[in-house]
Amino acid sequence: MNLEDHREILNQSGLEMFQLVRKQLIKSKEAFLTHDSDLAEEVLHTENRVNGMDLKIDRDCERFIALHNPVAGDLRFVLALRKINFDLERIGDHAFGISSYIVEVDTPVDQEVIDKLEFEQMYEAALSMLDDIRAAYKDGNAKKARKVFKKDKVLNKINLNSFAVISAEVKKDPNLIDQYLLLFSVIKKIERVGDLITNIAEEIIFYLEAEVLKHSKKKGPSKPSK
Amino acid sequence: MSKKNKESIIESSIKRKYKLQAKDVKVWYGDFMAIKGVSMDIKANKVTAFIGPSGCGKSTFLRLFNRMNDYVDDFKMEGEINIDGKDINNKNINVELLRKQIGMVFQKPNPFPKSIFENVAYGLQIQGLKDKKFLQERVESSLKQVALWDEVKDDLNKSALALSGGQQQRLCIARTLAVEPSIILMDEPTSALDPISTAKIEELIYKLKDKYTIVIVTHNMQQASRISDTTAFFYLGEIIEYDKTNKIFTNPEKQQTENYITGRFG
Amino acid sequence: MNNIKKNRLKDQAFKVWGIFCTLLGLVLLSIFIGNILIDGILRIDWEFVMNLPSRHAEESGIFTALMGSIWILLLTTVIALPIGIAAAIYLEEYSKKNKLSSILEVNISNLAGVPSIIYGLLGLEVFVRILEMGASVLAGSCTLALLILPIVIVSTREAIKAVPKSIRDASFAMGASKWQTVYHQLLPASFGGILTGIILALSRAVGETAPLIVIGALAYVPFAPESPMDQFSVLPIQIFNWITRPQHGFVENAAAAIIILLLITFVMNGIAVYFRNRWQKKFK
Numbered sequence: 083m084n085l086e087d088h089r090e091i092l093n094q095s096g097l098e099m100f101q102l103v104r105k106q107l108i109k110s111k112e113a114f115l116t117h118d119s120d121l122a123e124e125v126l127h128t129e130n131r132v133n134g135m136d137l138k139i140d141r142d143c144e145r146f147i148a149l150h151n152p153v154a155g156d157l158r159f160v161l162a163l164r165k166i167n168f169d170l171e172r173i174g175d176h177a178f179g180i181s182s183y184i185v186e187v188d189t190p191v192d193q194e195v196i197d198k199l200e201f202e203q204m205y206e207a208a209l210s211m212l213d214d215i216r217a218a219y220k221d222g223n224a225k226k227a228r229k230v231f232k233k234d235k236v237l238n239k240i241n242l243n244s245f246a247v248i249s250a251e252v253k254k255d256p257n258l259i260d261q262y263l264l265l266f267s268v269i270k271k272i273e274r275v276g277d278l279i280t281n282i283a284e285e286i287i288f289y290l291e292a293e294v295l296k297h298s299k300k301k302g303p304s305k306p307s308k
Numbered sequence: 309m310s311k312k313n314k315e316s317i318i319e320s321s322i323k324r325k326y327k328l329q330a331k332d333v334k335v336w337y338g339d340f341m342a343i344k345g346v347s348m349d350i351k352a353n354k355v356t357a358f359i360g361p362s363g364c365g366k367s368t369f370l371r372l373f374n375r376m377n378d379y380v381d382d383f384k385m386e387g388e389i390n391i392d393g394k395d396i397n398n399k400n401i402n403v404e405l406l407r408k409q410i411g412m413v414f415q416k417p418n419p420f421p422k423s424i425f426e427n428v429a430y431g432l433q434i435q436g437l438k439d440k441k442f443l444q445e446r447v448e449s450s451l452k453q454v455a456l457w458d459e460v461k462d463d464l465n466k467s468a469l470a471l472s473g474g475q476q477q478r479l480c481i482a483r484t485l486a487v488e489p490s491i492i493l494m495d496e497p498t499s500a501l502d503p504i505s506t507a508k509i510e511e512l513i514y515k516l517k518d519k520y521t522i523v524i525v526t527h528n529m530q531q532a533s534r535i536s537d538t539t540a541f542f543y544l545g546e547i548i549e550y551d552k553t554n555k556i557f558t559n560p561e562k563q564q565t566e567n568y569i570t571g572r573f574g
Numbered sequence: 575m576n577n578i579k580k581n582r583l584k585d586q587a588f589k590v591w592g593i594f595c596t597l598l599g600l601v602l603l604s605i606f607i608g609n610i611l612i613d614g615i616l617r618i619d620w621e622f623v624m625n626l627p628s629r630h631a632e633e634s635g636i637f638t639a640l641m642g643s644i645w646i647l648l649l650t651t652v653i654a655l656p657i658g659i660a661a662a663i664y665l666e667e668y669s670k671k672n673k674l675s676s677i678l679e680v681n682i683s684n685l686a687g688v689p690s691i692i693y694g695l696l697g698l699e700v701f702v703r704i705l706e707m708g709a710s711v712l713a714g715s716c717t718l719a720l721l722i723l724p725i726v727i728v729s730t731r732e733a734i735k736a737v738p739k740s741i742r743d744a745s746f747a748m749g750a751s752k753w754q755t756v757y758h759q760l761l762p763a764s765f766g767g768i769l770t771g772i773i774l775a776l777s778r779a780v781g782e783t784a785p786l787i788v789i790g791a792l793a794y795v796p797f798a799p800e801s802p803m804d805q806f807s808v809l810p811i812q813i814f815n816w817i818t819r820p821q822h823g824f825v826e827n828a829a830a831a832i833i834i835l836l837l838i839t840f841v842m843n844g845i846a847v848y849f850r851n852r853w854q855k856k857f858k
Contacts, residue, residue: 412743421762
């Protein structure tokens, strides 16, 4: 098959992976907040599909490189897609992990605890970051990708604050420690999801602008796109 | 020192820095404008590749450097071509002397219908060098450089036309190396060869880089990306982009270049 | 009858016609040669070759005519070769390809078709009278040289043209001058073709009668030429002379002489073909 068609197929696979993982994350949030173990089970079963998609994309990328000898934009696309795929699969893993807690740990969490730790805000922020990055990938828009760097700071802030909050609240009421520990684990996971999304953003910017932002402090655009 | 003197000293040191230079070169074949104002600087001891669709002026431009276009009827040229800082179209230049310092390898291997030895020694013989021992040494070292010595050393008097295509092309390269030029121009040297011969010659080019400045016209983009340090993309008589090969093949500046190298057109 | 059958029939028909035409020429030639052989082969012996012509048929020989032919052949070669080859090299490699040169080219080909007797008249006026060479071997050779010059030029040009452009390119790219390229590459490579052309031209010259008669080659020459300024005769003239005699003995002589002349022609053509084949193999 020709290069353009093959690339489009890869592109669609990427979008599909984004969709899958987004749903997983949304369902996990819903399941966690409502302590719905049926919904959580759904997420656990869908994990197979996520893994299958991961393997498929990996294999297709390898084939694309072998058959078409891509250069320039095509090459950057396939290299970025491989890494994006890898990161999305990790995000899926975290969604899986969050849902596992619901199924295996029977500890419903009080609304108060959730509010104190700004849990919903954090999760919302993470989901909106995922939406941003998906739009950036779909539209080929580096500006949208850059939005997530700022939002990630929100996640980091909430994560850092959680230490102090948990420390204070547990001292006030030691019985709440189970809930706080559970929530803390999930917050850690969401913080990791945020990091993974910023990684994906860096990959998208690399593919679109050939600029490597990995490990760099500066995240703003340094030259106009073609 | 006057300002004019200073400027010309700076200019000539820039000229010397670049082995080959073209300044706003225009070429016509009769009414047809084959090259529309091309400037470029090529550094010494590097491999520079010219890529681009057929008929876009790559070969014509290449031949400006050894003035092989002089033999074409209706050829007309404007602009400057400098080698080692000197304008080669100047009336005082001895064209034959110029060509002795520049080797050329053609698309279809073209050994002379003579023996292997006579082919490699030709360049030396036309310079009047007759000493047998000297010729034998040079022939041997040239054939060794192209990794042909072991294959032919037992019968140097065999006709060159009895060699395979890949061997013939290596012989043609040995022929140019024998006169120790500083520049080698190659016009699609492997397009008529099978993949294994092509690989051998690419390896050879890579080794020659240390001692020679090489310019190669090629239709095969993978070849350009494999062996060249810098690449120039020609289209319709102009250079669209000229940059390090790494850059051209990972992130070219111009959309046209990207379209060409990813196979979207041409 | 359908198309396939029709085409096959046409194919066969042409085959038969082709064979017929080919055989026609060969058969007629064999009849002619056969006749000559019958008439003359027994007459050929060493005496015949070495004898001078005489009024008595049995004592007549072709010695003087043969020597004359050989002299003419050699001298014509010496004159025509350098001039013809040089002219061809100049026209092919050095002259600019413009309107003047194409007119020149057409005219040279035309010259090859001029009737040989015209050359004879030219030779008579210029060489024999104006340059005062007299009716000598030299005059005869000059005349014949002019005659075959166009053939030599054209065939040399063709031979040089046949050398691929890639050879020239390679030579020029190495810094060889035009003359070096001609001398080291083009001439050696086209040698076989040039040789073929010359031999064919000469084998025509050896059979020329009319121009030599015009410039004054004698029919009855009792001596072989010893210098270029001597008078001479050639085989064709000797043959012509004998044929006009009524005695039967002379008919035999003529036939024998014709055999010798044919032998010379065939041998020369054979050599030309041999060299042409060797030369063609060079480029394979």
